[in-house]
Amino acid sequence: MKPPATEQLAQQQPTRRGLSLALRSTAALVVLLLTLWGACALWFRLPEALWRIPCVTAWVILGAACVYQVARGQQRHWRRRLGQAFAVCCVALLVWWHSITPSHERLWADDVAHLLQAEIDGDRVTLHQVRNFEWRSETDYTPRWESRSYDLRRLQSADLVLSYWMGPHIAHTLVSFGFDDGQRIVFSLEIRKERGEAFSAVRGFFRQYEQILVAADERDIIQTRSNARGEQVYLYSLNLPPAQLRAVFLGYLEAAQALHDAPDFYNTLTSNCTTIVFELARQIAPTLRPDYRLLLSGHFAHYAYDQGALVPDYSFADLQSLGHINARALRSAELGEDFSHAIRQEMPQAANRD
Structure with a gap:
């Protein structure tokens, strides 16, 4: 005899919550790692300190906010907008990163x-x-x-x-x-x-x-x-x-x-x-x-x-x-x-x- 539908739903809820938590945790970790990598890339490769500090600060704030919203799993509207903004910034960062090319023409030691x-x-x-x-x-x-x-x-x-x-x-x-x-x-x-x-x-x-x-x-x-x-x-x-x-x-x-x-x-x-x-x-x-x-x-x-x-x-x-x-x-x-x-x-x- 099958259990009632309400009992089946109750049994599935802990599994769904666990899966949701695992997915949010993984997504938050990925965003955190990208934030750390981007902060270091900007800090070490931007040529002027005048640009370095505001760019790194803005990137860290965006990344931290995105990690927070993903980890909370609430306020889906804000989470979606932050995710979109972070994704666009990641693409821009990667384009800039790949534009950095090595050279033989420097004042070498x-x-x-x-x-x-x-x-x-x-x-x-x-x-x-x-x-x-x-x-x-x-x-x-x-x-x-x-x-x-x-x-x-x-x-x-x-x-x-x-x-x-x-x-x-x-x-x-x-x-x-x-x-x-x-x-x-x-x-x-x-x-x-x-x-x-x-x-x-x-x-x-x-x-x-x-x-x-x-x-x-x-x-x-x-x-x-x-x-x-x-x-x-x-x-x-x-x-x-x-x-x-x-x-x-x-x-x-x-x-x-x-x-x-x-x-x-x-x-x-x-x-x-x-x-x-x-x-x-x-x-x-x-x-x-x-x-x-x-x-x-x-x-x-x-x-x-x-x-x-x-x-x-x-x-x-x-x-x-x-x-x-x-x-x-x-x-x-x-x-x-x-x-x-x-x-x-x-x-x-x-x-x-x-």
């Missing part, structure tokens, strides 16, 4: 003033605008840009470099390639700072910086971090066969050429110094999966260890301890030793080395 260019002729590679600054401190340096040639048949090794500058979870990621004639070259994806500009991880989400692929001498790009800046630097030998070494090296050159042909924005989450290493590695091993350690880049070496890309037969703790180069880097500067050789003392080396 000295250390990112030139874009890397490569000439490839079979196994012979010539790199132009290789950075080889002499750094005495972060602000005291002698600029030097060079052209260097390499024979890919002599490519022998690659090292993963992590430089920690803001705690244990965030590091700058570089890759250093070694040749059997003693030459070394380091590739580093960085923000292309304008003069007087400083890096902010938050601003990096909001099209604040263009990106640049720097090729540099180890004494320039690694020694300045360990010695001049006092960052904690770790070196890990990558366990890659010759064909993969060559593929990763050429992958960096392709990325540099793409940036030379068309500027692109740096993004703290999706296009940074760690994700480029991951993307190049995935060209070799397509089954590699994204991992939280791509964002928390300070743990990227452990991710590489888990993938079998570092020296086997050592624990990660041992590789990390033996790969800490700061003491060796400082000693090499004091004694005038060869920097590249000194920082690799005691460091386990992959079998792909001669």
Whole structure:
């Protein structure tokens, strides 16, 4: 026997209320996230403070009012009008956002003033605008840009470099390639700072910086971090066969050429110094999966260890301890030793080395 219609309605009402509450909560959360993103986008990208404050204030007030009305679930007339106004403003904001384009034409800081260019002729590679600054401190340096040639048949090794500058979870990621004639070259994806500009991880989400692929001498790009800046630097030998070494090296050159042909924005989450290493590695091993350690880049070496890309037969703790180069880097500067050789003392080396 079926229950009366009134009893069926009473049973359905709690379910409907629960569904309505879930839908309103989801809608309110979406509006809240859009409000926060829009406020940050306006704050970081509007050029004048005169416009920034009133625009951000108006946007936040509109978004907050919309969240409030959606969450309350009452006054449908006002909710509909606020929703329409918010939607129109979102469309306008997105149109403006996509009108912001990267550029090569800015007043760049000295250390990112030139874009890397490569000439490839079979196994012979010539790199132009290789950075080889002499750094005495972060602000005291002698600029030097060079052209260097390499024979890919002599490519022998690659090292993963992590430089920690803001705690244990965030590091700058570089890759250093070694040749059997003693030459070394380091590739580093960085923000292309304008003069007087400083890096902010938050601003990096909001099209604040263009990106640049720097090729540099180890004494320039690694020694300045360990010695001049006092960052904690770790070196890990990558366990890659010759064909993969060559593929990763050429992958960096392709990325540099793409940036030379068309500027692109740096993004703290999706296009940074760690994700480029991951993307190049995935060209070799397509089954590699994204991992939280791509964002928390300070743990990227452990991710590489888990993938079998570092020296086997050592624990990660041992590789990390033996790969800490700061003491060796400082000693090499004091004694005038060869920097590249000194920082690799005691460091386990992959079998792909001669």
